[in-house]
Amino acid sequence: MLLVYLMALAIALPESAAGQTRSSSSSSQSSSSSSSNSSSSSRHSDQDEARDAVRKGRIMPLTAILEIVTKREPGTVMEVELETKKDKVTYRIEVLNDKGRRREIRLDARSGEVLWAGDD
Numbered sequence: 615m616l617l618v619y620l621m622a623l624a625i626a627l628p629e630s631a632a633g634q635t636r637s638s639s640s641s642s643q644s645s646s647s648s649s650s651n652s653s654s655s656s657r658h659s660d661q662d663e664a665r666d667a668v669r670k671g672r673i674m675p676l677t678a679i680l681e682i683v684t685k686r687e688p689g690t691v692m693e694v695e696l697e698t699k700k701d702k703v704t705y706r707i708e709v710l711n712d713k714g715r716r717r718e719i720r721l722d723a724r725s726g727e728v729l730w731a732g733d734d
Contacts, residue, residue: 664696673703673723682726683707687717696723708734 667673673696680691689711697704703723711717716734721727 623683665702667703667723673705674726679707679723679726680723682721682728683709683719686728686731687719688712689717692716706730 637672664673664676666682668675676694680694683691687709689709691707692710693706693708695706697706705720705721705723707719709719718730718732718734719728722729
């Protein structure tokens with residue numbers, strides 16, 4: 615099972631800005647720089663994989679997915695995950711809705727079809 619974590623901010627920012635955000639957060643943790651670097655490197659390759667899948671048309675871009683989600687469940691996106699299980703790629707989005715409830719929405723990453731929605 616491949617589990618790819620995406621940070622909405624890192625995907626939304628240009629690649630150079632996202633790198634600067636990661637660099638500034640890892641530099642403040644100098645005592646754990648080696649583990650921070652490997653984590654950052656892993657996250658970077660996961661994001662590269664996701665970008666490649668979007669370019670090849672295997673998944674929808676995150677911006678399009680977030681548009682679907684916010685129309686269905688207005689609020690603040692708290693977490694985004696791209697998961698692959700048994701050759702099925704899905705986005706799992708957590709939203710804090712306007713009523714203060716945490717909601718989870720799962721979407722088919724290729725079509726944008728909502729597969730499941732409910733309380734987190």
